[in-house]
Amino acid sequence: xxxxTQSSRYLVKRTGEKVFxxxxxxxxxxxxxxxxxxxxxxxxxxxxxxxxKMKEKGDIPEGYSVSREKKERxxxxxxxxxxxxxxxxxxxxxxxxxxxxxxxTQYFGPGTRLTVL
Amino acid sequence: xxxxxxxxxxxxxxxxxxxxxxxxxSNSAFQYFMWYRQYSRKGPELxxxxxxxxxxxxxxxxxxxxxxSKYISLFIRDSQPSDxxxxxxxxxxxxxxxxxxxxxxxxxP
Numbered sequence: 001x002x003x004x005t006q007s008s009r010y011l012v013k014r015t016g017e018k019v020f021x022x023x024x025x026x027x028x029x030x031x032x033x034x035x036x037x038x039x040x041x042x043x044x045x046x047x048x049x050x051x052x053k054m055k056e057k058g059d060i061p062e063g064y065s066v067s068r069e070k071k072e073r074x075x076x077x078x079x080x081x082x083x084x085x086x087x088x089x090x091x092x093x094x095x096x097x098x099x100x101x102x103x104x105t106q107y108f109g110p111g112t113r114l115t116v117l
Numbered sequence: 118x119x120x121x122x123x124x125x126x127x128x129x130x131x132x133x134x135x136x137x138x139x140x141x142x143s144n145s146a147f148q149y150f151m152w153y154r155q156y157s158r159k160g161p162e163l164x165x166x167x168x169x170x171x172x173x174x175x176x177x178x179x180x181x182x183x184x185x186s187k188y189i190s191l192f193i194r195d196s197q198p199s200d201x202x203x204x205x206x207x208x209x210x211x212x213x214x215x216x217x218x219x220x221x222x223x224x225x226p
Contacts, residue, residue, distance in 0.1 A: 004160070011143070031212060033213075035216075039125075040125050040218055042205065042216045042217055042218035042219050043161070043205070043216040043217060043219075044216075045213065048213065090161070091162055092160075092213070096131070096212060097212075103213075104149075104209055104212050105151070105163050105166075106163075106214055107161030107162075107163075108161050109160050110158075110159055110160050111158075111159070111160050113177065
């Protein structure tokens, strides 16, 4: 069974703080993703990584950065949190190789609900 | 225009009803179409997927794609309260999924 874990279920931070969201997967997957989910907007891709130390911007990278030093771990960083970054953050991983659903099905963690005051 | 459009609902139906959930998409290059289900306070999980046009059935669930009209459907027969969740359509574009907004479904006893 694929397991994707996220460091916190709920997080409350203040405006201007630096925030780290951690994600770990245990299935040796190549690809990892960070999304944010907001009502009416669905899942929007922030960043993804297809290999260690590799990253690519998604649709809404502004205000975020990422780090992938080890294959199993993908971190999302909010350099200076703002109230419009209050959201549900979801991490996902997939085997990779762009071979269709058998390799590109994404497995999600439980999410981190971040509130920025 | 968004790449994938999905009515967010909410949709409320009685137990036993047939449910139809729909999406439209704009990129004719999409070949695989996934449906994810997300229970409250959980991450999405893959429900089923289809390739190109046609139907795929899995128990009470049927996924349908009409590529000529760029229309994706998920049908749930004999709906149960345990089907209450948000359903997200997601065409596969390369190695990325393009998610719709999700439709919230409530099945009441």
